[in-house]
Amino acid sequence: MSRAKSPLADNTQAILRHWREAVPNDRLAHLVKDATRALLRALQMRLSAHSVSLGHWTFLRVLWEKDGLTQKELSERAGVMEPTTFSALKAMERFGAVTRSRMPGNRKKIFIYLTPKGRLLKAKLVPLAEEVNEIAIRSVKAADIAITRQTLLSIIENLARDEIETTVKEHRIPSTREWAERGVAIAKGKRGRAKKRA
Amino acid sequence: MSRAKSPLADNTQAILRHWREAVPNDRLAHLVKDATRALLRALQMRLSAHSVSLGHWTFLRVLWEKDGLTQKELSERAGVMEPTTFSALKAMERFGAVTRSRMPGNRKKIFIYLTPKGRLLKAKLVPLAEEVNEIAIRSVKAADIAITRQTLLSIIENLARDEIETTVKEHRIPSTREWAERGVAIAKGKRGRAKKRA
DNA sequence: ACTAAATTCTTAGAGAGCTAAGATGTTTGC
DNA sequence: GCAAACATCTTAGCTCTCTAAGAATTTAGT
DSSP states (O other): OOOOOHHHHHHHHHHHHHHHHOOOSTTHHHHHHHHHHHHHHHHHHHHHTTTOOHHHHHHHHHHHHOOSEEHHHHHHHHTSOHHHHHHHHHHHHHHTSEEEEEETTEEEEEEEEEOHHHHHHHHHHHHHHHHHHHHHHTTSOHHHHHHHHHHHHHHHHHHHHHHHHHHHHHHTSOOHHHHHHHHHHHHHOOOGGGGGTO | OOOOOHHHHHHHHHHHHHHHHOOOSTTHHHHHHHHHHHHHHHHHHHHHTTTOOHHHHHHHHHHHHOOSEEHHHHHHHHTSOHHHHHHHHHHHHHHTSEEEEEETTEEEEEEEEEOHHHHHHHHHHHHHHHHHHHHHHTTSOHHHHHHHHHHHHHHHHHHHHHHHHHHHHHHTSOOHHHHHHHHHHHHHOOOGGGGGTO
């Protein structure tokens, strides 16, 4: 829909110049952020031709793998907070890609199912994402991609660990149970179930 | 101010689990996005103790290097669009970190200067960013960081090039001048000046 | 010199994300 | 068996970012 024109391209040019000129030491965050923007932008441009937004894509991708999940589960798998999930799914329901329904036996949980329309989008949309990926890593050695992947993973992990430690320190012992959950979660990669019983 | 507590940490755990479990092929974008979130979140948590938001940080960093720039220039250096710059600077002016003023000779351009308050923040804030960076890349080999940096740069570059080519194709020859600018810009990394004269 | 084009700032409105807190249900512990 | 604790969905409201379009001012072409 709103395909980018010159101002955007110019802006991207500015970013590129910027990075080619000076890449000092603390700027990793900035660089990662710009890469994210470039990737999301490329994807968004392609998705918009099918009236799908980035927010929808995030959940569609999860749902194509497995639907019939609750909003909570979807939030976890998509890696976003629940209110984000809530409004995205409301919009997707309006759009006709999913249904939200309660099941007999539990009137609180809401299960999300793809509609035929939502399911059909997969064949159209996945190739677009693959195209973006192909373009993005064109000319980059597979080994370098692997290293990048691992580095990013380490960054996420390091920061997550630090956040937990910092939070614990600030809380001054935030209940043994809470601490245990966290320790377990990071040490063994246990499922969220740890949360519900300790 | 709003220091993260358990829900957040849990969420980060979910993300980590997610990445440890399955890292298929197309998910680079997703991984980069999550790394961005982790980095920005860590920075934001620290900045908020000084009542500085991420949006302000973005511009402060540019201004500490050189102030007296126009909003347009600031947008380019910060890598965001002008309306974003506009509202961030308005807020920063209200906060007392910068002044926005016209100069005799040109009543259109607005020049941004740091106030003493804005200047003083540097000594407090820069160490926080360095701390985040140190934590993030802790345990990652310097060589791997270098490769990651280069890979991300290539990704940005590849996508920018593609966006330009795609846009050109769609426009069906979008005026020779425009095309030239873009070609030149990407080929030689020329300054934005190309824009104003071709 | 004066209109037309280009720049720059501004306004308006939307998307995607977050936190905090409210509502509504379900479980658990006495 | 019921009150308290917990879980899940929802609402409200904020941030950062973008695009599109309007307003003001400067530059350029004839």
